Amino acid sequence: MPRLNKLLSPRFLLKSFLFVTITYTIFVSTTTLFRQPTIKQYKKLLNQQIKHQFNQWYYNILASDYQLDTNKQFLKDVEVIREANLLSDDKNQLWDIKPDLNVPLSVELPEYLTHADSLKPIIQPFDPRLTLSVYYQYIEMNLQQQQQEENLKLPFHWSDWLDLSKLHKYIFNPVKYDLCSSMFNISGKAELIEGSKIFNISTYCEFKPNSVLGYNITHPSGAQTRPNRELLGKSYLYSAAPSPRKLIFLTNESSYQFEVQDYQVNNVNNSILYNDMIQEIANPSKVNVLDSYQSLVRSHPPSSSQNSDHQPLTSQTLHLPESLFSVDAPALVQELKQTPVEELSMMDRHFLETLEFSIGCFSPPKYFAEAKFLKKIKDHWMGEHYDWRFYNGLIIGKDEQAIVLHRLVKNYLNFARENGIITWIAHGSLLSWYWNGIAFPWDTDIDVQMPISELYKLGRYFNQSLVIENVGDSYNQFDGMGRYFIDVGSTITHRRKGNGNNNIDARFIDIDTGLYIDITGLALTTEPAPSRYDNFIEMDPFKKKFIMLNSKPNQLNHKVKNEQLKVYNCRNNHFSSYDELSPLVLTLVENQLSYIPSNFINILNDEYNMGSLSKKTYRGYTYLNNFRIWCKTSALSGFTRTTSKLINKHAKSEYELLKVNKLSIDDHLSLLTDNNIFKEWFKTMNFTNYHNLELKEIINKNFHKAGKLLDEYRKKYKLGNGLRPDYFINLIMFDNSRYDYLMQANDLVKLQKMYNNNNKKSQ
Template sequence: MIKLYPRRIFIKLVLFLTVFYAIFISIKLILSQPNLRQYSYLIDQKINLKYNEIYFNLLASKHDFDSNTFFQKQVEKITETSITNDKLSMLWNLEKSGFKQEDTSIFEIETPSYFFENIESPMVQPFDSRFTIGIYYQYLQNVNSSVPFHWSDWVDLSKIYKFLINIEDTRENVCSTIFDISSQTELIKGSQIKQVEEYCRYEPDSLLGYKIIKETGPQTVQNRELLGKSYLFSTAPSPRKLIFLTNNGSFQANVETPLNQLENSILYNDMINNLQNPTKVNVLHNYNSLISSAQLQQQHITQQELTYQVLGIPKADFNIDPETVINQLSSSKLPLSDMEQQFLSSLKFSHGNTDPPKYFYEAKLLNSIPDDWQGEHYDWRFFNGLTVGKDKQAIVLHRLVKNYLNFARNHGIITWIAHGSLLSWYWNGMAFPWDTDIDVQMPIAELYKLGQHFNQTLVIENAADANGEFDGMGRYFVDVGSSITSRIKGNGNNAIDARFIDVDTGLYIDITALAMTDAKSPSRYDSMVSQLGKDAQMRVKNARGGEAGKDANYEIINSELQLYNCRNNHFTSYAEISPLVRTTVENQISYIPYNFITILNDEYNLSSLSKKNHRAFTFLNNLRLWFDTKIIKSHLDRKNSDISSEELTYGELHAINKLSVKDHLNLLASNPALLKEWLQTHKFTKLHSQELKLIRNQDFKSVQNLQKDKEIGKPLRSDLFMDLVHHDEDLKSLSFEERAKKFSNW
């Protein structure tokens, strides 16, 4: 007797019909393409993508929670209950009160009396971004000149202040006393540490008694923080200029001197005396005054903002001759600015160096430290502890994306999200919860623009939005490497061209440029040769050289096929990138490559666009979010589920696909982190799902209409410092002067 398995037969039938449908749609789409030789590849890609999408979503329930009134009412009740029981203040920014413009106590700092009275002031004072940024906003309204700068006003360096002139009996050995770990054999086992004298210099006449002079090699987490902060306090040069973002361009101010001197800090410089109302500093009020002031109108930067829905990139932007740029700058009839002079010097250094040293150094941790790899995702100068897996990390990455995209777009810099960040955009427009950095790319010409006009600058987030309501106070350091003329992998030290670094944590955006080079391009582009004209085909054939391509001339091959690469040998064709398509990333306007699916397929495989289980997370279709797999499994009514496993069986995948409305409500009620993420992101992720469908159908006009939503551009997560204000009792309850007294025993 033949056994029938109705469920298995049904599944196979669905998959068969899916493949048949995919073939039909693919042929219909491909017939509209001018190049018949791409049929095979495009059909295969379409079939595989459609197959994976159906397989991982088979029989999935579709709950429209955005319009389900029952669900929304239940979520309101769950939110109220969760906030009431929120002992750790995880949900503070979901409260209806929040931070509002009229809440003066939140945005206003009373200037300490030691600025005005004839009394002794403390040696250093607490860090508060509201105080610093508020003073600079007001100062710039009255002063048409460069500004003083010290890192202690812009980064919290308080952890090193305990070393200020107070180790009298050990000052000659102060470097070893604080940082030497060479005798801790178990701790340093497997790590190549540096001798303390290589990076720490004894300076008895300095405030710290020592100076960190260079990067430091692998370290403990505690030392990493102290070393970076010590470097910023007494060694790191000042930024060349400050760029204050507004809702319409930016306001820029040169920094008076690159010298690192505490005398340039607000505590010692004369900025307070140049303010009209120095007794109280309100960052929100001062921002709104600055953007409406005559001073701003006179100095406002009017760079071309990128507003195109579909943006074609000139091919010439991928092929820059450094010698031509060097000669142009060297022979300029107009005097070069300090930044341009530095850029010219950097180009000359880079162009004449065949073995460039490593430029960017991360906060490398000792191998003995659990999850030591995490340190590689922080710039060592700004490292402020590990944040992976914490809400703080999601806040920082979100604000990094927001401010990088606003900075680039408002200054006409062509850039797009890439690699893992492009993949995470595809899923729900948000960074993956396991992400530790953001990846973007740009043409080599745009990297030159970034280096010439913005290198070594500090970018300050707009404190208010277009409605005058609080936005944020993030600060970001633009750092361009010193070997950008070298466009091949070389010694492998400099795969990254530039970084956009969050100075609160050291987390960053990796910026890599694509350029035409003579590096060996992948064989996957060989099929493109047949698309060329006969003369071009012959040039490529001749350039391939002898047997097995041993003598191949890839400069000619890459030029004819229009193939570009970064210094880590990631190759992309011009047809895959251009024109760029305007989209939204983390609720911010951005650009993506035109053929993003092909790029993601080449880099990650098409299954990455559909597989709903990765690392320790599973994608919940109806919430449009990745969440902890083990927690989701614990809610499944399945006897054989292995709750300890981070992998999903097919049965578990099917069970998750079939979660009911009640199941989702139970998940939200029992997991405040998931509730918070849903409430913060659900409006945007819905817009993203609509946008993605339109982009895949190349309906760019409808995409443009979607992007007129007034909510686009607003932050989805709280400001990092304001989040700290809500969790730090001293920041909530003590005045700035009271904190200064407690802080330094003044």
């Protein structure tokens, strides 16, 4: 009887009615519309829409929608939970949501930087608060002296910009051992290296007993052990890696861009420890990175680019000219060659060299090198997600991973938009945007695409540049200190997969960790397009005839076909059509302005299938629709009251997991007693609510309404601010030894004295 009552409940009857309605719609659509041959080309699109509707219904049939964002009682209860969580937060997990948060942004300088007669260590600790403060003040001082921005060149050494502390014991030790043979050469360890590709030690390591390190790392090493992996990259940066060609300091409006002095030379004398930057800025005893940033921006706002191609992108919809997907590389080479040498910028000269190399290279070697581990090592695949130069230990699966990926996308999108580079998120990053506008918690990298002409722009004007995050936001508050290296491959004229070594065209790399964004260019090529586009040719006799006239017997001209189809692909053969991409639509990705393809559902269906847009369980995670976040399914156990028996570590049935979204309001309050769940929801709730509203308008092609929603959101919330904390500040909040720069510097001075005394005794 209870079961009968349940079946006759109004809620069940309503859902049954909806099911019948959708089923009838599918039947009518497939039996009437598809009879007409004139609209066969729309069959796929209609099928997608029907599948999407049905999947949404199926996966939401057991879901509740409590509108928690506007539930006053719920929000009152949340405040009580927040206070309780903060009081019991022994591990400091919630430091960045404390109401009285005071971010430590000041650094006291050691004596050796302010007094010439003080003992100076041969290397100093890394702290971005110090580095950025000094650079901002140095730039401001030079601009005040009427020096033009384009004429100012800045000194640089990698030791000022990332953590090289793992090298300190080798730098301080006066006795230099042959680490090439004793540590890095693993060729004799047969059991360890089995199945791995390792390189001969002579190709990447030189024993140099008279150098600071005692050895020199010159190239990537192939697969290595975990301890060696970190040392190799840091050693290369300290003594061999060239400096960036440009430093790009982002602001909230534009950016400062400066060439680097002696960028092809690696010389520690260019570091703050040895150059005269601090002396030139009046020997401050203490610096504050936010104050230094704000002082520069107030006194000398960054000048807007005079190049029309580099103007910021702001329009709600961006219609892409088809010409963006085709570049005549040989013609561009001739144009650059015919330009007088004195009129070519440093970046132009390097770009010309790259193009000439690319055109003349027929079987390109692999350009990017990852931090590969030996295959015998557990989870060796993780190393593939880090650039070998900047690898700083594994953070995949840790809280830092989400922080770094969030900051990567924040700063890439800001950099691209401010410099007029057309780009959009792609693949898994586009799919995660669809769900709640935020990266999936299991993602290990980010994917973006751009037209081939924009890839050329990135390579010509910004290759080998270091991008520095805007330290302050538009509300005069601290934002972040991330640093990101732009690296464009050496064979971008190659638009076919070829030997498969270079499917990725460029990377935007976080130098704190080595995690990166993969950048690929889409171009009109000779690669055969997928069969999913064939209907568009079959239904257009003029296009079909034109293709046949321009093809040889039994040899289809794929470039002509692709041109008629208006389809473009990257070097890994991911295809998209012009109609799927254009117009691009302005949206927010992780609270940052970004563009997405207007017909993203077509793209996602072709790449992942329609289920990916609806299924709420994946890789041990469950999507909580009332919180709009992905949560570890195992973390739900023990936090619910009404359905706790259904949610446990052993729940395998999809039907069981679907019932997670049937939780009561009390269950949701109970879930918020978990610090991780509370923090994720609390930091993202306003943004994800906006995303849900915006998504409906974009799906229905109401781009104007989506623009209005964006304007409203901009008025209420801090658009563009990070949803997650700065990586370095997060580190020092959990590690007191990093908090006090002066203490670290003085420790190195003591170490220097100890080695100096030992040397005197030995003499």
